[in-house]
Amino acid sequence: MHSHDHSHSHGTRAFAIVTLVNLAYTVLEAGYGFATNSLALISDALHNLGDVLGLALAWGAAVIARRAPTARHTYGWRRATLLSPLANAALLVAFSGALAWEAVRRFSEPPEIPGLPVIIVASIGIAVNLGSAWFMREGHSHDLNRRGAFLHLMADAAVSLAAVLAGVGIWWLGWSWLDPATALLVGIVVAVGAFALLRESFAAAMDAVPRAIDQAAVRKFIETRPGVSAVHHIHIWSLGAGEIAMTAHLVRPDSGDHDHFLDELNRELDRRFGINHPTLQVEHGRSCEHDLHDRAPHGH
Known part of the structure; x- marks a missing residue:
């Protein structure tokens, strides 16, 4: 039992570190996004925020799930690990809709955006996300929570890469439309991912037979x-x-x-x-x- 508990505490520690690092970076990125008026950075920050929310909820759920069973809650609060992805997915769907709306609105006259800050800030994002994903890689195969966190972080690195490329295009070619275009793309990616998560976590919350079992x-x-x-x-x-x-x-x-x-x-x-x-x-x-x-x- 001891080893099981140790892996649990290691799991919550990993969640805690990754959550806080990502939160700090998200705040920085959103700040720069608003300062430079770059929707690409704001959308990437949103994607990262979705992750921070997911991580925070998963971390909270992992802590709550360790509560001992009581006379009333005879299973303890294990179901928290099934409900947290559900809450996260619902939030992300709403956010990505707002983002896509703003991106479409901006296509008619994209504001001037400095390319270099976008490139630098989004590059830091790639590093942060890959580092975090590496942290979460252990034990992600059998735990829906950790798997969700790991996949999110990998997707985040890819989204930050898209923001870097948009920055390069704006800086080098002066294509200011790349900014809302990237944001729109990110909005769609977030929505699709969130929708899949919504479906899977809804099924689990409704006591469906787990996918791995026939x-x-x-x-x-x-x-x-x-x-x-x-x-x-x-x-x-x-x-x-x-x-x-x-x-x-x-x-x-x-x-x-x-x-x-x-x-x-x-x-x-x-x-x-x-x-x-x-x-x-x-x-x-x-x-x-x-x-x-x-x-x-x-x-x-």
Whole structure:
């Protein structure tokens, strides 16, 4: 348990550092964006702000999720890790709409923008984002929160690169329309990313079966266990980052090895599917009485 907890505290520390560094840079970039009137910088700052929000929410959720279960909140507050991406995505969709609106408005007469400050400030952004992404790279494969943070930071580096290129174009070629064009592009990128996140986190919040799990395969696996004659009422859902719960009713008419069977099954569910919080109800009857009321369409 100790190592698990250590990785948790390391995770929250990584979130804290990355969040604060990004926040400082976002403030700097937005300041320069408004000072030079550059929408490209402002849009990049917005993209970074989306990240800082995401990181702050994820960091907050990671802290809240460690709260011990209570009599009322028997799962603790693990669901926080599923709700924070949802809040973040909703905010980003709103912001990116406002940004695109301003960009379109500016196309008719783009203001004069000094290219060099844009290039310098956005270059710092690339460094900040790549450094932060490197920090978050560990453990991002199985935790939706950290994966979201890592992918955001990589996308941010790419967006800062776009701002650098716009700065080069403005400085070198005098194309002032590159500024709103970049901003519009960034707005679209933010909206698309946020929408995908919105969909995924909404599904998790609504107790959908996690994407990595094939419910039919789980059912089949349980049905083939020794002595099991039927399986029904299977529910699989996400409790929080990396924790998957499941409930099911199994019909096992002749079960003398009850506890041994359950221990073995729980071990296998975790090993094969990553389901680490199963709750199984074993019934001895030839058929389960619930079954008569709500027969599934394919029958049992």
